Amino acid sequence: MNAATQSHAQPRPERDEAYNFAYLDEQTKRMIRRGLLKAVAIPGYQVPFGGREMPLPYGWGTGGMQLTAAILGAEDVLKVIDQGADDTTNAVSIRRFFARTAGVETTERTPEATIIQTRHRIPETPLHADQIMVYQVPIPDPLRFIEPSETETRTMHALNDYGVMHVKLYEDIATFGHIATAYAYPVTVNERYVMDPSPIPKFDNPKLDMSPALMLFAAGREKRLYAVPPFTRVTSLDFEDHPFEVQKWAHNCAICGSHDSFLDELILDDRGTQSFVCSDTDYCAQRVSQGRAEQ
Amino acid sequence: MYVAVKGGEQAIDNAHRLLAKKRRGDTSVAELGVEQIRQQLPLAVARVMTEGSLYDAELAALAIKQAAGDLVEAIFLLRAYRTTLPRFSASLPIDTSAMHINRRLSATFKDVPGGQLLGPTFDYTHRLLDFTLLAEGEYPGPQTQPDGRVEACPRVSGLLAKEGLIKEETDSGAPVADITREPLEYPASRAERLQALARGDEGFLLALGYSTQRGYGRNHPFAGEIRVGEVEVWIEPQELGFPIAIGVIEVTECEMVNQFVGSATELPQFTRGYGLAFGHAERKAMGMALVDRSLRAAEYAEEIVSPAQQEEFVLAHCDNVEAAGFVSHLKLPHYVDFQAELELIRKLRKPSKEQAR
Amino acid sequence: MIAAQHLHEKLHQDVLADPVQPLLKVKGLSKLYGPEKGCQDVSFELYPGEVLGIVGESGSGKSTLLSLLSGRCLPDSGVIDYRTTQDHWLDLYSASEAERRTLLRTEWGFVEQNPRDGLRMAVSAGANIGERLMAQGVRNYQQLRAAGLDWLNQVEIDPARIDDLPRTFSGGMQQRLQIARNLVSGPRLVFMDEPTGGLDVSVQARLLDLMRGLVRELDLAVVIVTHDLAVARLLADRLMVMRRSRVVETGLTDQILDDPQHPYSQLLVSSVLQP
Numbered sequence: 001m002n003a004a005t006q007s008h009a010q011p012r013p014e015r016d017e018a019y020n021f022a023y024l025d026e027q028t029k030r031m032i033r034r035g036l037l038k039a040v041a042i043p044g045y046q047v048p049f050g051g052r053e054m055p056l057p058y059g060w061g062t063g064g065m066q067l068t069a070a071i072l073g074a075e076d077v078l079k080v081i082d083q084g085a086d087d088t089t090n091a092v093s094i095r096r097f098f099a100r101t102a103g104v105e106t107t108e109r110t111p112e113a114t115i116i117q118t119r120h121r122i123p124e125t126p127l128h129a130d131q132i133m134v135y136q137v138p139i140p141d142p143l144r145f146i147e148p149s150e151t152e153t154r155t156m157h158a159l160n161d162y163g164v165m166h167v168k169l170y171e172d173i174a175t176f177g178h179i180a181t182a183y184a185y186p187v188t189v190n191e192r193y194v195m196d197p198s199p200i201p202k203f204d205n206p207k208l209d210m211s212p213a214l215m216l217f218a219a220g221r222e223k224r225l226y227a228v229p230p231f232t233r234v235t236s237l238d239f240e241d242h243p244f245e246v247q248k249w250a251h252n253c254a255i256c257g258s259h260d261s262f263l264d265e266l267i268l269d270d271r272g273t274q275s276f277v278c279s280d281t282d283y284c285a286q287r288v289s290q291g292r293a294e295q
Numbered sequence: 296m297y298v299a300v301k302g303g304e305q306a307i308d309n310a311h312r313l314l315a316k317k318r319r320g321d322t323s324v325a326e327l328g329v330e331q332i333r334q335q336l337p338l339a340v341a342r343v344m345t346e347g348s349l350y351d352a353e354l355a356a357l358a359i360k361q362a363a364g365d366l367v368e369a370i371f372l373l374r375a376y377r378t379t380l381p382r383f384s385a386s387l388p389i390d391t392s393a394m395h396i397n398r399r400l401s402a403t404f405k406d407v408p409g410g411q412l413l414g415p416t417f418d419y420t421h422r423l424l425d426f427t428l429l430a431e432g433e434y435p436g437p438q439t440q441p442d443g444r445v446e447a448c449p450r451v452s453g454l455l456a457k458e459g460l461i462k463e464e465t466d467s468g469a470p471v472a473d474i475t476r477e478p479l480e481y482p483a484s485r486a487e488r489l490q491a492l493a494r495g496d497e498g499f500l501l502a503l504g505y506s507t508q509r510g511y512g513r514n515h516p517f518a519g520e521i522r523v524g525e526v527e528v529w530i531e532p533q534e535l536g537f538p539i540a541i542g543v544i545e546v547t548e549c550e551m552v553n554q555f556v557g558s559a560t561e562l563p564q565f566t567r568g569y570g571l572a573f574g575h576a577e578r579k580a581m582g583m584a585l586v587d588r589s590l591r592a593a594e595y596a597e598e599i600v601s602p603a604q605q606e607e608f609v610l611a612h613c614d615n616v617e618a619a620g621f622v623s624h625l626k627l628p629h630y631v632d633f634q635a636e637l638e639l640i641r642k643l644r645k646p647s648k649e650q651a652r
Numbered sequence: 653m654i655a656a657q658h659l660h661e662k663l664h665q666d667v668l669a670d671p672v673q674p675l676l677k678v679k680g681l682s683k684l685y686g687p688e689k690g691c692q693d694v695s696f697e698l699y700p701g702e703v704l705g706i707v708g709e710s711g712s713g714k715s716t717l718l719s720l721l722s723g724r725c726l727p728d729s730g731v732i733d734y735r736t737t738q739d740h741w742l743d744l745y746s747a748s749e750a751e752r753r754t755l756l757r758t759e760w761g762f763v764e765q766n767p768r769d770g771l772r773m774a775v776s777a778g779a780n781i782g783e784r785l786m787a788q789g790v791r792n793y794q795q796l797r798a799a800g801l802d803w804l805n806q807v808e809i810d811p812a813r814i815d816d817l818p819r820t821f822s823g824g825m826q827q828r829l830q831i832a833r834n835l836v837s838g839p840r841l842v843f844m845d846e847p848t849g850g851l852d853v854s855v856q857a858r859l860l861d862l863m864r865g866l867v868r869e870l871d872l873a874v875v876i877v878t879h880d881l882a883v884a885r886l887l888a889d890r891l892m893v894m895r896r897s898r899v900v901e902t903g904l905t906d907q908i909l910d911d912p913q914h915p916y917s918q919l920l921v922s923s924v925l926q927p
Contacts (some may be wrong), residue, residue: 048478055375058620083630092303120631151481159750163787171779174815182635201635221617223478239793247638
């Protein structure tokens with residue numbers, strides 16, 4: 001069996017006609033798309049948008065869902081991941097939501113998807129130019145935990161007043177000897193705006209830089225959306241003498257043997273025996289089936 | 296090995312079925328009807344309509360039933376339904392001075408034109424459990440005259456305004472934004488603030504209002520007037536060119552009268568805070584009026600030192616659907632972030648060379 | 653060359669180039685919160701390296717004036733022109749918020765009465781000192797570290813405490829740290845609001861001594877608000893006496909303290925001199 005060529009897409013489901021296509025009304029979708037155009041035009045800038053109440057709770061991906069709803073077409077193939085996996089409960093719930101309200105094809109295969117909604121990961125499989133990533137964002141402003149006031153942080157963004165971001169990094173190095181931010185690691189987009197890449201591990205930050213795919217971000221509760229257009233410079237904040245670096249594991253994936261993917265740690269028994277497996281379930285499964293095919 | 300994270304679809308279906316079972320309870324007990332909730336839990340219905348921003352007692356009662364009595368969940372259900380509704384028209388401002396009053400009180404004057412009207416209230420009841428309610432039985436209630444009308448009741452604030460004792464509230468004529476359609480930006484207009492407060496969580500506003508009474512942004516409130524009753528809702532469709540009444544809603548309105556010391560250019564005057572809620576919801580209307588006034592601190596050049604005076608703090612945190620959602624999202628998996636933190640904390644625990652400064 | 657050094661050298665050349673031009677020109681500044689509350693009709697010029705003391709009792713409008721001068725709040729009327737290091741005149745109130753903020757974190761400094769308002773209490777002394785440099789784009793950790801150690805030394809704090817949080821410092825040390833945090837960017841004009849306010853007398857003396865040394869050494873122009881005439885005498889070249897929102901007398905410090913002309917200045921001076 002050759003997994004690389006066989007389609008894993010689910011058959012196109014029946015659309016629930018009681019709702020608008022993809023739940024939101026067309027006017028709302030247009031409003032969101034206008035916001036997206038602005039976001040793409042000003043990479044990394046947080047565009048306020050009239051976020052709607054969605055039938056999922058705030059904090060569970062309502063921003064990402066609204067973006068997906070706004071850009072989804074009947075011919076799209078949707079993939080939804082949470083923590084890198086297609087079968088975590090929230091990913092299942094969101095995928096089902098769009099299967100029901102939009103009747104679109106869904107897939108677990110990264111290369112087959114035209115839209116990938118994600119929480120906390122970027123797939124290991126390199127993205128291509130016909131794909132759009134939609135990120136769910138809890139707190140869109142990277143300055144928020146340094147300055148709680150929105151009025152003040154908007155001024156700081158406008159005035160390029162970002163010195164305080166490095167204060168945090170300085171403090172990490174002074175205290176720990178290196179920068180101690182493991183996820184939601186702030187980046188500078190197109191040498192202008194400092195942006196929160198959403199709570200992806202910093203391991204994924206380099207995948208944002210010069211990516212051929214369009215990256216869209218949305219925070220439903222905070223009513224902000226932003227974007228990284230294809231082939232845009234995305235650099236992680238650092239110091240010349242303490243450059244940005246990503247996590248590395250001493251282990252390989254226990255399932256597929258990968259040595260360069262982000263690994264989740266499993267605790268197997270009461271004695272604390274650890275095992276490490278790929279967080280990206282599709283990547284892992286593809287490697288396994290390829291391995292079998294080669295044997 | 297993947298058992299821990301696989302099988303999500305089946306688990307979700309089962310969880311939903313168990314929830315339905317829990318909601319229904321013992322099937323040998325008669326099922327609660329939506330109409331029963333609407334008739335017999337009118338105060339819960341009022342809260343769900345107010346914070347759900349939708350005046351529909353039947354749907355609010357349905358939401359309460361579906362949410363198994365969890366009012367924040369019911370508010371959420373009603374809100375999610377509300378988003379899908381088309382907007383036909385915006386009503387004209389309701390005229391609460393023409394209200395058909397069921398209850399009205401002023402704490403500022405012993406008697407006011409139109410009089411004080413106690414109406415249905417928990418005030419002055421002894422909070423003793425009424426064990427007769429354990430047994431099902433008819434409760435007749437007092438005789439009321441269905442066509443009895445209270446004389447016209449001018450608003451108390453209007454009486455103070457005649458003497459110039461209270462700040463005029465003027466309509467700037469500026470277009471009123473709809474915070475459910477456009478994002479709230481700071482500083483917000485008063486109209487936007489009042490919208491946010493009207494949708495805001497009753498408990499949160501109550502606590503903040505209370506904090507101003509205890510000295511955190513004190514502004515010496517008096518309950519100028521609280522009135523509960525029915526008002527007509529009018530719209531003016533463009534194609535008609537004249538207004539038509541589309542129905543009657545019950546609202547609770549509260550106007551607080553607060554101190555103000557005057558300024559370089561103005562004589563001292565009272566100021567006010569405003570609260571309005573759907574149905575009979577006095578606690579909500581009062582909490583809202585207190586917080587509305589405290590959020591006007593900047594307008595009156597008062598020092599902003601307390602949480603109830605900080606617009607961003609109050610407006611960003613008063614919505615219980617937002618708050619409940621974000622708190623509950625902590626139940627979602629965070630394996631990846633936690634893994635990143637685990638890796639980091641292990642690294643931090645290893646003595647580093649640079650630490651030997 | 654680090655940004656602070658660069659700025660400082662630039663400043664020095666500037667001063668040498670034209671010592672007679674004022675740094676700041678203030679004309680008809682007014683802002684009132686109530687009758688005689690705030691300040692009105694204040695005009696003066698400040699020269700490079702000059703220390704101007706603003707004295708008067710609490711409520712006389714000193715702090716309002718300082719907020720106006722530093723561009724933190726806008727006046728009802730009046731104009732301030734500031735001569736930048738590029739030697740052009742900047743109209744402070746028509747300048748953009750961005751320009752004002754840039755000034756406040758580069759060419760200017762502001763020392764708060766309460767060091768807690770002027771420091772980041774949640775980060776170390778070194779981070780506090782380094783912040784302005786990082787805002788100016790310094791991205792080298794070792795360089796920031798070196799500047800931190802150097803400035804702790806200059807304000808007489810043991811450099812070994814570079815990684816300690818300000819809350820572990822005494823009040824006097826916090827105030828000296830705040831001064832270091834401001835001076836690291838090589839400002840040419842520093843505003844000070846009762847900098848010795850909350851401190852014991854012995855601690856005050858040491859701080860004043862340090863400030864006097866730094867002001868002379870760095871050739872700083874300073875506008876200092878104080879109700880303490882002893883502080884004014886020690887630091888200020890010139891004084892403005894404020895009462896009920898107005899400047900009632902202005903002149904050289906010694907002249908005003910030894911021979912006050914206005915009845916209010918006389919009262920102020922005599923009330924201090926009497927035990």
